[in-house]
Amino acid sequence: MTVQLSNLEHLPNYQITERLDVVYGSTVRSKHVGKDLFAGLKNIVGGELTAYTELLEESRQEAIDRMVVKAEALGADAVVGLRFSTSSIAQGASELFVYGTAVKAIPMPQQATQPPNDAYGQSMPAQNPTPVPTDDLPRFNPFG
Numbered sequence: 001m002t003v004q005l006s007n008l009e010h011l012p013n014y015q016i017t018e019r020l021d022v023v024y025g026s027t028v029r030s031k032h033v034g035k036d037l038f039a040g041l042k043n044i045v046g047g048e049l050t051a052y053t054e055l056l057e058e059s060r061q062e063a064i065d066r067m068v069v070k071a072e073a074l075g076a077d078a079v080v081g082l083r084f085s086t087s088s089i090a091q092g093a094s095e096l097f098v099y100g101t102a103v104k105a106i107p108m109p110q111q112a113t114q115p116p117n118d119a120y121g122q123s124m125p126a127q128n129p130t131p132v133p134t135d136d137l138p139r140f141n142p143f144g
Helices: 033-045 050-073
Strands: 014-030 078-090 093-107
Touching: 014 050, 014 078, 050 078, 050 093
Parallel strands: none
Antiparallel strands: 014 093, 078 093
């Protein structure tokens, strides 16, 4: 089972049927001394600090993986309201934290894209349905 992730408070084309719990994942990483020296030199001439970019990317993925394991343990289909946070733990060490709300969700039925046929197999003209205002649709609030 694949847990879908969304930074929205809903999951497009799905109906949330149950809110399970807040799930999170985190990792604490420190800088490598050699990479830190190289980054200091790079700071003088400017440019991207690729060693730190790679470190952050690995940290994000590890934190997401840990959060998904917790969501799967709850039987979740998705995590909505996904957010990232960082904090400094000690000099040279930072925590990357990701959290969201684990939910159960079912796909919404897809609307037909082709006009229906009449009794003789001929396409019937498309009717203009009355638009439904999106303000009236129920939205899932992950915070209560």
